[in-house]
Amino acid sequence: MLSERQMMILRAVVRDFTNTGVPVGSKALAKQLPIHVSSATIRNEMAALEEQGLIKKTHSSSGRIPSVEGYRYYVDHLVKPDPLQPNDMDVIQSSLGGDFHKIDEIISQSATILSNLTSYTAFTLKPELKDARLSGFRLVPLGRRQVMAILVTDGGDVENQTFDVSEDVKGDQLEAVVRLINDQLVGLTLPEVIKKLQLDIPAQIANYLQSPTGFLDIFGDVLTRAAQERFYVGGRLNLLNFSQDSDVDSLKSLYSLIDQSDDIANVLGQPSDNISVQIGNEMTNDALRNYSLITATYDVDQHGKGMIAILGPTRMPYSRMLGIVGAFREELAKKLLDYYRFYDE
Template sequence: MVDMLTNRQQAILAAIVQDYAKFGRAVGSKTLLQDLQLKVSSATVRNEMALLERLGLLEKEHTSSGRIPSQVGYRYYVDELMNVTDEGFDVNAALQHAFSQNFQRVDDLVQQAVNELAKVTGYVAIGLKPAPLETRLAGFRLVALGGQQVMAIIVTSDGDVTSQSFRLPDGMDLHSLDSMVQFINQTLVNQPINDVLVSINDDLPWKMERVIRTPVAFLQLFGDVLARSVNEHVYTGGRLNLLDFSEAADLQDIKQVFQMIDSPHLMRGAVGSANDGIVVQIGEENRNPLLKGYTLLSEAYHVPHHGSGVVALLGPTSMPYQKTIKTVNAFTSVLADKVVGYY
């Protein structure tokens, strides 16, 4: 717990955070005197910096007499010193470019938003669309691909098409499955996907066996493809930007971060509960230890009856927080308005 800082100490800490984000080098007393126009001696400023270091808000680089912010210092800055409304950064041009065109699917809209957000910030942008709570099964069919290869195709009420190819067992042909495809389309179409998935593991096998002879493996395949149709997708922009700001020396660590970014399940766990406003997780505050060297900004947006989506930004702990938070907030607000029209 950091004690209350004086106005001068707060000004020094804020200046070091902002200067380090801009130039990436340790900040000394002479720079602070010039930037803040303090009417005190360099020795006084150095004493204040030493006190902030003892409080854990600053760290000293071995190669310089200056100081850099610690993770605790960044947290104090974000919580106590930052005023987003003071940051004169205009994101209107980026927003107009991101959302000016018409999109066929919400997936394309979210992907374009994160692409533009990554371009504007230079960081890794991540988007999760709202979970399709009310999506229904619209149709199911099988298509022969040649030999024993068959493709299962599922269409859902939101227009998404999910497919998966598989090989029929020797001695079985596609026509032997016609009765099952017909049964599914007659009895399950227009039902919520989640209800159908429950039925597959509950009473559907029994119902089908009353009408047709059911290959259990086929029913399991249908369930797998159906589950994939409602699985969350993670949309990323600027993935390679990670290489520009990552402090990880081990390429294996960077590879694991890439894998995490591509996993909707892991990203949902990483952003946590972003119910209201921006959530800022700095360094070791991140739930996933892979992100202990980064800052993850996230903000939820809500679609009635469809749950919450998330916009997140992964960057260095030394990011310019005022500008970055304002940018994420602006993109999230516009995306929330646009997404509603697709449900």
């Protein structure tokens, strides 16, 4: 249990350290705190905080820095998100103000904006399409042997892929396949489609094609690609700014982590309704030991929930970042609502 004063001190330690990067000492705190006590008193309180594992020293006679637990306590109990700078709000409004023609453009742009505002690395994920439904499938012959498969979901997402077919496949065969898929699978959610694809379809498709497997592979391919959550990343290079002492190896592994959609999905974890903060080694992944991750969902009503996140050093100014993330999720949700409203009407 912390006293009011201890909380005040912990808050000040975190704020100071995240701003300056320098361990903070008792004297500096005494000067700065609103209450009037001597540095010796502060020292006693700091000893108590250290006892509880919330702050620690870098060496035996240094000032204190927050421990992971200290950050945790701060984030859970003490921090108050900064209100957004008017300037930052302008940036959001104008960057998001333009006319977009695809959801993905908005989401991708969002990653850029977020990384600019924070000067960290940002991730964005569009509203989940877990229960998006297949709304259309096309096979378009392109040349003698090439065919493009196109898949559309009811959310307006489009996935496509070109592939080769043996030359003796005729146009009406393709059409039959398309009709089959459209008849049987349209309207189902993507997971349902995948299931059905493995059970019923192969037998039926064999009526039209000698070797149905190739087709099904392709269809399955674009399908999983459509169903996969894909993250946009903004400000990749910002990692370079705060990678202490140019530890090239850990940087590399961090980058390869970021570029693997699966892994990053794993790291970001399940969306909770609130803004959540993961600090340093709270994350299982070793490459993230010195980083913190702020994730938040945004809610676009009946269109589902998406996710935004920023990745920065553990020593990041949480109050400012929480303010930015909080404000941005709102703006993004608004923008998307506008977008859907326009497109659905």
